[in-house]
Amino acid sequence: MVGEQLALTALMGVFLVAVAGFLARMEDWRSYTPLAGGSAIGDAGYGGHAEKPAGIVRWFTTVDHKDIGILYGIYALIAFFWGGAAVLLMRAELAAPGFDIMQAQFYNSLLTSHGITMLFLFGTPIIAAFSNYFIPLLIGADDMAFPRINAIAFWLLPPGAILIWAGFFTAPLGLGIDPAQTSWTMYTPLSAEQANPGVDLMLLGLHLTGVSATMGAINFIATIFTERGDEVNWANLDIFSWTILTQSALILFAFPLLGSALIMLLLDRNFSTAFFAVEGGSPILWQHLFWFFGHPEVYILVLPPMGLVSWILPKFSGRKLFGFKFVVYSTLAIGVLSFGVWAHHMFSTGIDPRIRASFMAVSLAIAIPSAVKTFNWITTMWNGNLRLTAPMLFCIGFISNFVIGGITGVFLAAIPVDLVLHDTYYVVGHFHYIVMGMIAFAGMGALYYWFPIVTGRMYQRRLAKMHFWLSMIGTNITFFAMLVLGYLGMPRRYATYQFDGAIAPLAQVTTLHQIATVGAFIIGFAQLIWAWNMVQSWYEGPELDDADPWNLKDDGMFGREFQWFETQKLAADGGESEEVRADGGEVETDGGEATGRVSSDPRSDGGYRKAVRRVDDE
Amino acid sequence: MASDSEGKTFDRETLLDLVVNAIPLGIILFFILAFALINPFGSNPVNTAIQFSIMAVTGAALLVLTYVSGKAISEAEDELEEKGLELSEEAGAGEVAEPESEPTPETTDGDDEPAA
Amino acid sequence: MDETTSDDPSPRTWDDEPESPARTSAEEEGPTRTSVWPLVVAMGLTVSEVGVFMGVYPLAVGGLVLFVASVAGITHEAGYTGRPWRLAGALGVVLVAVGVWMVSTQVPLAVDPVVAAVGGADGIVLRGFSVVGAGLVAAVGAAVVSAMGDGDVDDGFPA
Ligand code: HEM
Ligand SMILES: [Cu+2]
Numbered sequence: 039m040v041g042e043q044l045a046l047t048a049l050m051g052v053f054l055v056a057v058a059g060f061l062a063r064m065e066d067w068r069s070y071t072p073l074a075g076g077s078a079i080g081d082a083g084y085g086g087h088a089e090k091p092a093g094i095v096r097w098f099t100t101v102d103h104k105d106i107g108i109l110y111g112i113y114a115l116i117a118f119f120w121g122g123a124a125v126l127l128m129r130a131e132l133a134a135p136g137f138d139i140m141q142a143q144f145y146n147s148l149l150t151s152h153g154i155t156m157l158f159l160f161g162t163p164i165i166a167a168f169s170n171y172f173i174p175l176l177i178g179a180d181d182m183a184f185p186r187i188n189a190i191a192f193w194l195l196p197p198g199a200i201l202i203w204a205g206f207f208t209a210p211l212g213l214g215i216d217p218a219q220t221s222w223t224m225y226t227p228l229s230a231e232q233a234n235p236g237v238d239l240m241l242l243g244l245h246l247t248g249v250s251a252t253m254g255a256i257n258f259i260a261t262i263f264t265e266r267g268d269e270v271n272w273a274n275l276d277i278f279s280w281t282i283l284t285q286s287a288l289i290l291f292a293f294p295l296l297g298s299a300l301i302m303l304l305l306d307r308n309f310s311t312a313f314f315a316v317e318g319g320s321p322i323l324w325q326h327l328f329w330f331f332g333h334p335e336v337y338i339l340v341l342p343p344m345g346l347v348s349w350i351l352p353k354f355s356g357r358k359l360f361g362f363k364f365v366v367y368s369t370l371a372i373g374v375l376s377f378g379v380w381a382h383h384m385f386s387t388g389i390d391p392r393i394r395a396s397f398m399a400v401s402l403a404i405a406i407p408s409a410v411k412t413f414n415w416i417t418t419m420w421n422g423n424l425r426l427t428a429p430m431l432f433c434i435g436f437i438s439n440f441v442i443g444g445i446t447g448v449f450l451a452a453i454p455v456d457l458v459l460h461d462t463y464y465v466v467g468h469f470h471y472i473v474m475g476m477i478a479f480a481g482m483g484a485l486y487y488w489f490p491i492v493t494g495r496m497y498q499r500r501l502a503k504m505h506f507w508l509s510m511i512g513t514n515i516t517f518f519a520m521l522v523l524g525y526l527g528m529p530r531r532y533a534t535y536q537f538d539g540a541i542a543p544l545a546q547v548t549t550l551h552q553i554a555t556v557g558a559f560i561i562g563f564a565q566l567i568w569a570w571n572m573v574q575s576w577y578e579g580p581e582l583d584d585a586d587p588w589n590l591k592d593d594g595m596f597g598r599e600f601q602w603f604e605t606q607k608l609a610a611d612g613g614e615s616e617e618v619r620a621d622g623g624e625v626e627t628d629g630g631e632a633t634g635r636v637s638s639d640p641r642s643d644g645g646y647r648k649a650v651r652r653v654d655d656e
Numbered sequence: 657m658a659s660d661s662e663g664k665t666f667d668r669e670t671l672l673d674l675v676v677n678a679i680p681l682g683i684i685l686f687f688i689l690a691f692a693l694i695n696p697f698g699s700n701p702v703n704t705a706i707q708f709s710i711m712a713v714t715g716a717a718l719l720v721l722t723y724v725s726g727k728a729i730s731e732a733e734d735e736l737e738e739k740g741l742e743l744s745e746e747a748g749a750g751e752v753a754e755p756e757s758e759p760t761p762e763t764t765d766g767d768d769e770p771a772a
Numbered sequence: 773m774d775e776t777t778s779d780d781p782s783p784r785t786w787d788d789e790p791e792s793p794a795r796t797s798a799e800e801e802g803p804t805r806t807s808v809w810p811l812v813v814a815m816g817l818t819v820s821e822v823g824v825f826m827g828v829y830p831l832a833v834g835g836l837v838l839f840v841a842s843v844a845g846i847t848h849e850a851g852y853t854g855r856p857w858r859l860a861g862a863l864g865v866v867l868v869a870v871g872v873w874m875v876s877t878q879v880p881l882a883v884d885p886v887v888a889a890v891g892g893a894d895g896i897v898l899r900g901f902s903v904v905g906a907g908l909v910a911a912v913g914a915a916v917v918s919a920m921g922d923g924d925v926d927d928g929f930p931a
Pocket of ligand 1: 223335336337339340382383401402404405408444445446447448450451452456459460461465468469472473
């Protein structure tokens with residue numbers, strides 16, 4: 039014990055010295071490194087800033103919103119693959135009724151990790167990737183209101199992920215720290231009674247990601263309120279910024295509550311408080327606190343994707359978003375109403391029937407603004423001049439999946455239906471139509487749509503279409519099978535399903551599980567195609583020859599972010615040499631300053647701003 | 657966008673836009689009435705109060721936010737109009753390369769198709 | 773609209789004019805583009821959270837010290853304070869107060885009961901002491917450094 043503490047102290051000392059050394063080196067670099075050639079990633083990246091430190095250091099020290107956006111994106115995608123790998127193992131296990139390839143403990147660990155990873159480490163960050171990169175461009179701001187806080191918010195995420203996943207790394211070491219088996223909802227008393235310290239680590243990691251999300255939200259609210267360009271006001275603020283603003287407000291109200299609830303749970307676990315104990319505050323208190331956060335969280339995840347689709351869909355329909363303001367107001371309505379529905383996750387817990395009825399009422403009301411958006415998207419496409427590019431396909435798939443995901447949600451919001459379907463695969467099907475079918479789809483669509491801006495190159499269209507079709511087919515096979523499984527009464531969160539064939543239709547259930555497994559592997563395969571496409575195109579894709587890869591100018595749809603892109607490109611093409619282009623710097627950010635060139639231009643510092651300002655100066 | 661009546665907070669167009677949030681509000685009101693009239697579970701001071709306040713508070717919050725945002729947006733519209741600027745999300749499109757050129761002609765404010 | 777970014781007088785550290793190294797005046801600053809601090813702040817927060825909560829005292833002390841130092845550093849860099857060491861010292865004092873409060877939730881603040889609690893390895897008391905220790909390190913360290921240097925704004929902090 040004492041030896042351990044001493045060793046740790048020594049380690050901590052070494053760590054602190056290393057940090058001090060790192061800081062000191064940075065000081066050196068600050069004074070002596072006047073130029074930099076960009077880094078391995080930066081070379082290809084549009085976000086490359088020649089005046090930044092070289093190599094990996096640049097990524098550790100950047101506070102540029104575009105770099106941070108890229109970091110968020112890479113982080114989210116790593117998490118996506120972790121969560122995906124976990125679920126493929128689970129689906130493999132579920133291909134047959136018994137315990138075939140793993141034990142229940144491991145299944146539960148994967149289930150927990152999959153849910154938390156996808157919601158907190160993939161969903162929220164992939165949205166932050168887009169909002170960081172593009173909100174300042176869309177509203178004509180130089181950067182976020184608080185660039186450093188922005189960077190802190192990002193850097194809290196990697197340690198958060200390491201803590202959340204910690205049990206998987208430490209379990210083989212035999213330290214007695216195993217992965218948590220609490221499911222993403224962490225219901226008490228289960229989560230309070232698992233003695234495993236891996237649960238504590240996961241809760242701490244979640245707490246860090248919550249702090250991160252809150253910092254990001256404050257930053258976005260401040261940015262959208264105070265940093266708008268001269269020509270952007272509430273009347274012509276773009277739809278994506280509206281959804282991010284609403285999302286940030288939801289985060290501000292929801293995440294601190296999650297943070298407090300997590301701390302209460304940690305105290306219950308480690309310091310024998312009784313917030314969620316049966317003889318104390320009661321386990322139902324946890325469910326109230328969790329879902330008061332949890333339902334807004336699902337809208338935190340889905341509103342920005344809705345904004346992305348509302349932004350991208352019109353671009354390939356050749357006409358403006360139908361009823362733009364309907365979409366804005368219904369976004370705000372969803373934001374408010376989502377705080378009045380949380381107990382629809384608790385209909386079967388025996389809460390007072392009168393209160394339960396109220397939650398049903400508000401849950402039904404929230405379906406309206408959601409449906410309004412669907413109609414607006416469909417009407418936008420109606421008689422439009424549709425161009426089925428990969429981003430557009432993902433937007434259309436998004437709408438189609440939302441129809442199923444949304445309607446199943448309305449059914450679940452009806453108490454009598456929910457009492458039958460609660461805790462079955464029907465619920466799993468419902469929310470996966472939304473989280474996979476909408477959030478991931480919109481994310482993919484936006485990645486394709488903005489790939490040219492971020493990399494200066496084009497992706498491979500054939501591969502992108504294969505990615506879409508396989509994802510769409512896989513998603514619908516997997517999650518439709520789950521809806522049917524739910525009707526057959528298959529309960530969720532089990533590693534096996536060896537029912538008595540006399541009381542349950544075992545043969546059908548097995549078949550449906552196998553279908554779902556096949557679908558899941560189709561989805562997984564599609565994402566491999568996608569990963570290959572992204573990486574290869576980033577390095578070798580054809581470079582753009584103008585700033586309008588989607589021919590948006592033809593329809594008068596050339597958005598502010600592409601306008602910004604054009605000024606960058608023009609500035610770079612105007613004053614740049616071959617060498618700079620090779621550097622990926624055809625879109626040199628410093629408003630036309632040459633890479634590493636000592637400039638005599640007195641404006642050299644203002645150059646960056648100038649370039650952005652022109653978008654909204656007019 | 658005729659903002660003729662200075663006296664009123666909202667002009668007709670804006671009111672039409674706001675209708676979208678009146679629908680969920682209407683649903684909530686409907687349930688408030690329904691639960692007041694049909695009451696199979698009996699009344700209990702605490703639970704009945706919670707029951708109605710969940711609906712009333714959420715509905716009121718929706719009303720307030722809709723009002724505030726409607727006001728902010730319609731004021732912002734007037735402002736843009738005064739400056740002679742576009743109301744579109746793409747404001748400034750086509751002007752970047754040659755700042756001289758006139759705005760693209762499409763320019764509706766994106767909400768000009770009120771329930772046809 | 774650029775109030776926020778331009779009141780941000782941090783040096784343009786990658787400055788491409790060779791004759792002007794870091795720490796120039798704020799006038800012609802563009803938006804900030806790099807900072808070493810955010811990463812350190814995040815690490816400090818993580819390590820101290822894990823250390824304090826899991827009761828790993830060396831991590832608790834080290835993490836809190838790192839956190840305090842980096843908060844002082846980033847606040848200084850952003851131009852919110854001219855005297856980072858003083859801020860670090862103040863935060864150290866706050867930590868001492870928090871730590872003492874943690875101890876006081878468990879035992880009366882008198883020598884005997886406290887010693888008994890430490891002897892009995894009371895988790896919360898020990899955690900309280902680790903926070904007190906971190907606060908002392910921060911406060912004393914800050915005092916020493918600022919006594920050694922002139923504590924001036926232009927002292928490269930922390931190098
Ligand atoms: C049209 C609006 C929606 C309604 C009325 C609705 C309704 C419901 C209901 C009643 C449940 C509880 C089912 C049960 O456990 O018995 C539920 C579960 C769930 N919904 Fe929705 N939903 C809607 C939209 C969404 C959206 C947009 C998302 C995600 C972004 C979402 C994500 C979820 C999740 C994750 C769960 C499962 C939570 C768990 O693990 O138990 N829902 N939904
Ligand atoms: Cu919900």
